[in-house]
Amino acid sequence: MTTFTNDPTMPTPSFPGSHMVIDENYVFISGITVSDLSNGQAAQGDVKEETHLIMRAVSRMLEMEGGSLADIMRVDIHLKDLKFIHDMDGVYAEFFEPGRYPARTCTESPNICGGGHVEITVMAKRQLAKEQ
Template identity: 80%
Template sequence: MPTFMNDPTMPTPSFPGSHMVVDDHYVFISGLTVADLSNGHAARGDVKEETRLVMRALSRMLEMEGGSLADIVRVDIHLTDLHAIQDMDSVYAEHFEPGRYPARTCTESPNLYGGSSIEITVMAKRQLQSEQ
């Protein structure tokens, strides 16, 4: 049975959804932008800094469930300007072991929550209790 949960360090979602849904095998994290983070507003407009802050928040959320960014198997990224993909990738790639990148989709979405430049959604494999 899935568990529906919100990250206590972030505001309750303004949409009918949860920050995370966890089942026996996966952690699903809803799209996250700097506008969702209490410390993210100053970074708005700088895709590198927005990427860095969102990836840190995703890492923290996965750690709450006993995982890490290395457990991510699928990522969806939305950028307000697809021409910024190289800037985003330069920061994104730092968070993974070279050659062990999750499956990914990256699209251009002109309007993201709170005027953010990037939104990232992830699906991560949960560690079985015997693997931890």
């Protein structure tokens, strides 16, 4: 059964969508920006801090479903300006075991919703699916 849910620690999405869609095998997390986080406004403009806040939110959301960052299979990252990719990468890499990084796409998106500099979307394998 597919479940459509929102993270209760975050504001309700301002778009017609859900923070997470969960089925028997995967957890899909919608693109998260600092404007999606209640404390995100203070970090806007600092790519490193935005990445930290977003990755911590993704981690918390996966933990709510019994998973962790190690379960992530694919990540899509949108940066307002690709000149900040090395700053973002330095923070992003801290959240994964070296050599065990998810498949990833990173693109430049100059008009990220909410005015942030980073948006991260995730697809993760569900722990329950692994145990069956």
